[in-house]
Amino acid sequence: xxxxxxxxxxxxxxxxxxxxxxxxxxxxxxxxxxxxxxxxxxxxxxxxxxxxxxxxxxxxxxxxxxxxxxxxxxxxxxxxxxxxxxxxxxxxxxxxxxxxxxxxxxxxxxxxxxxxxxxxxxxxxxxxxxxxxxxxxxxxxxxxxxxxxxxxxxxxxxxxxxxxxxxxxxxxxxxxxxxxxxxxxxxxxxxxxxxxxxxxxxxxxxxxxxxxxxxxxxxxxxxxxxxxxxxxxxxxxxxxxxxxxxxxxxxxxxxxxxxxxxxxxxxxxxxxxxxxxxxxxxxxxxxxxxxxxxxxxxxxxxxxxxxxxxxxxxxxxxxxxxxxxxxxxxxxxxxxxxxxxxxxxxxxxxxxxxxxxxxxxxxxxxxxxxxxxxxxxxxxxxxxxxxxxxxxxxxxxxxxxxxxxxxxxxxxxxxxxxxxxxxxxxxxxxxxxxxxxxxxxxxxxxxxxxxxxxxxxxxxxxxxxxxxxxxxxxxxxxxxxxxxxxxxxx
Numbered sequence: 001x002x003x004x005x006x007x008x009x010x011x012x013x014x015x016x017x018x019x020x021x022x023x024x025x026x027x028x029x030x031x032x033x034x035x036x037x038x039x040x041x042x043x044x045x046x047x048x049x050x051x052x053x054x055x056x057x058x059x060x061x062x063x064x065x066x067x068x069x070x071x072x073x074x075x076x077x078x079x080x081x082x083x084x085x086x087x088x089x090x091x092x093x094x095x096x097x098x099x100x101x102x103x104x105x106x107x108x109x110x111x112x113x114x115x116x117x118x119x120x121x122x123x124x125x126x127x128x129x130x131x132x133x134x135x136x137x138x139x140x141x142x143x144x145x146x147x148x149x150x151x152x153x154x155x156x157x158x159x160x161x162x163x164x165x166x167x168x169x170x171x172x173x174x175x176x177x178x179x180x181x182x183x184x185x186x187x188x189x190x191x192x193x194x195x196x197x198x199x200x201x202x203x204x205x206x207x208x209x210x211x212x213x214x215x216x217x218x219x220x221x222x223x224x225x226x227x228x229x230x231x232x233x234x235x236x237x238x239x240x241x242x243x244x245x246x247x248x249x250x251x252x253x254x255x256x257x258x259x260x261x262x263x264x265x266x267x268x269x270x271x272x273x274x275x276x277x278x279x280x281x282x283x284x285x286x287x288x289x290x291x292x293x294x295x296x297x298x299x300x301x302x303x304x305x306x307x308x309x310x311x312x313x314x315x316x317x318x319x320x321x322x323x324x325x326x327x328x329x330x331x332x333x334x335x336x337x338x339x340x341x342x343x344x345x346x347x348x349x350x351x352x353x354x355x356x357x358x359x360x361x362x363x364x365x366x367x368x369x370x371x372x373x374x375x376x377x378x379x380x381x382x383x384x385x386x387x388x389x390x391x392x393x394x395x396x397x398x399x400x401x402x403x404x405x406x407x408x409x410x411x412x413x414x415x416x417x418x419x420x421x422x423x424x425x426x427x428x429x430x431x432x433x434x435x436x437x438x439x440x441x442x443x444x445x446x447x448x449x450x451x452x453x454x455x456x457x458x459x460x461x462x463x464x465x466x467x468x469x470x471x472x473x474x475x476x477x478x479x480x481x482x483x484x485x486x487x488x489x490x
Contacts, residue, residue, distance in 0.1 A: 012148070012255050016157050018232045019144050020164035021225040022088055022137035025095050027168025028218055029064065029134050030303070034325065035176025037061050039211035042186035045197060046207075047115040054438065056120075058431045063124040064098075064131035065427035071135020072423050076416030078136065083242075084144040084235040091136040092226030096219055098130025103216030113208060130218075131423075139419040143411065146403035147235040150256055158403050159340040162396030166336045170329035172217070177326055179213045180206065185314075185321075240265060278410075289470055290405055290414055294422030296463040297398040300359055301456030302390045303426055304433035305383065312383070324380070331384055335391035348397050349473050355393020356464035362386025363457030370449040394463070404474050 033040075040060070044052040071091075078087045105123040106112045142158050149157040186202035236255075239248035245265065252261035305312065305328075313321035339351060365382030369375040406414040437452050 008254055012150075012153075012157075015148055015232050015255075016145055016160060018225075018228040019088070019141050020161050021221065021228060022091060022141040023161040023164030024168035024171070025092070025218070025221055025225055026134050026137050026141070027165035028172045028221060029095060029098070029130050029168075031169035032172045032176070032214055032218060033061050033064075035173065035180065036211035036214040038185040039206040039214075042202060042207040043211065044115045044120055047117065047120075050117045050120075052115075052120075054435050058433070058435060060120065060124060060127075062427050062431040064127040064134065065423055065430060067128035067131020067133075068135040068138065068423035069131075069420050069427065070128075071132035071137075072139050072419035073135075073416055074132075075136050075139035075419065076412040076414075079140050079143065079238075079416075080412040083238050084140055084147070085229065085232060087136055087140050088144065088229045089226060091133040091140070092222055092229060094129055094133030094136070095222035096226065098126050098133065099216055099218035099222055101126030101129065103212045103219075135419065135423060138423075139415050142399045142403035143415055144235050146400075147237040148233075148251070148255060153344075154400075154404060156340055156344050158400045159336075159343050159396040162391075162399055163333070163336045163340060166329070166332045166391060166395065168221075170326070170333055171221075172214075173326045173329045175217050176214050177323070179210060179217070183210060236265075285470075286406060286410075287414055287417065289472075290402060290418040291421045292466060293398050293401055293405075293471070294418045295425050296459070296466060297394045298422055298425035298429050299456075299459045300356070300390065300394060300463055301363065301429055301433075301453070301459065302359075302387065302394070303430050304437075304452070304456070305387055313380075328384065328387055331388050332391045335388040336396060338392040339396040342392075343397065343400065347473050348401055349467055349471055351393045351397050352467045352471070353393075353464050355389045355397075356460045356467065358389030358393075359386050360457045360460035360464075362389060363453045363460060367450040367453035367457060370453065401471070401474065405472075 037057070041052070041057050044056075044060075071094075075087070078090065082090070101107070102123060104112070105119055105126055106114075108122075110116065110119045110122065142161050145158050145161055146154055183206050184203045186199070186207055233251045234247070236248040236251040239245070239251070249261055249265050252264050255261075256264060313324040343351060362382045362385035366379055366386065369379045369382060372379075402415060402418050433452065437449065
């Protein structure tokens with residue numbers, strides 16, 4: 001095949017492969033807490049200068065999300081001024097620093113192994129630094145892939161970013177499982193509303209050391225990502241919008257072939273002549289739709305499952321919660337592949353609506369069966385249905401739409417706001433899950449269980465209605481088409 005006229009698929013795929021490692025780190029960083037959180041909780045329950053409560057633990061498990069919000073908000077400015085490539089290098093450095101700091105938060109100011117309130121703040125600071133890397137990567141990786149990919153492959157290639165996120169979660173589930181080995185997570189006993197203690201006989205290695213190895217393991221993929229991203233080209237659309245037409249044309253030619261590259265460059269220039277347009281230059285609806293896509297991706301509650309999977313499976317009475325978590329990760333991978341291979345054929349809206357309804361069915365199933373004697377298998381199936389439905393719909397398709405739905409001239413700022421909204425609601429859902437899940441109206445009841453998943457199921461129904469009524473189908477459209485689409489809707 002003549003790459004000069006048709007472009008090089010190998011070149012395109014190598015670029016995308018390096019970029020989606022940012023998605024893998026995104027998944028790795030956000031899910032590493034699932035295996036480490038019980039050991040971490042037990043460690044800080046040993047503090048003498050403060051009482052570590054359920055609310056504190058929920059906030060600690062979710063503290064990285066504060067950094068995600070900050071990183072996402074800054075992503076528009078950073079991606080516009082530094083470019084997509086250098087922004088991703090910065091994200092990789094933040095991942096690396098966070099991994100080492102979370103593993104050993106005492107390394108600068110504290111004595112190792114002595115839990116104190118000051119050490120809790122320091123640990124959370126390192127998690128916030130990693131969260132900033134996640135926030136940058138979550139906004140800029142799909143943006144970068146969307147800007148280098150041809151229109152007829154964009155949905156599939158951006159979906160690979162979600163595959164990398166889920167694969168990163170599966171990898172860290174497996175790494176946590178291997179690190180734990182023959183050791184066990186500590187048993188946490190509730191001694192009051194929101195107050196706990198470590199049960200006698202709990203494995204001390206997990207409390208003292210295991211969670212450290214889990215957080216530190218992220219340093220390896222973080223270093224690899226930082227090195228590889230230095231080898232990819234800058235986004236041709238960013239180059240063109242900053243007057244570097246020759247470099248932009250060179251990248252476009254390698255990807256699309258010489259003839260097509262010229263057409264694409266002309267189209268980019270025609271829709272970016274006013275590249276400093278205000279955010280609402282195309283009306284409020286496009287920004288509203290983008291933000292609400294992010295909001296619904298979180299309020300359906302998926303991250304409450306992804307972050308706390310071992311705890312949930314343990315509460316269900318499963319004998320090996322970590323193995324069940326790995327199995328869920330495999331199911332997630334399989335159904336993410338469903339989205340990748342159907343998004344360009346079936347379109348974005350049908351997948352989102354079908355996934356919303358499947359999630360609703362799964363969530364209501366969990367609400368009705370969780371804790372019921374003899375129904376553990378049905379609860380497990382419901383959780384798997386809930387998770388699998390997310391993975392072929394809201395997981396990848398939300399990122400596809402966010403990367404392509406905004407016109408070129410407002411994409412940086414609009415993506416930043418949409419992704420920041422996503423992380424704000426991720427934080428709200430994740431930090432409230434443990435106290436909400438543990439709510440009781442009377443001794444021994446399961447009110448918190450059915451209320452939590454009943455709420456998530458209801459949000460899934462609302463999400464389906466939102467997509468049906470307001471989200472446009474973008475299958476097969478170029479990024480430059482978005483300007484024309486939203487102008488017509490004003």
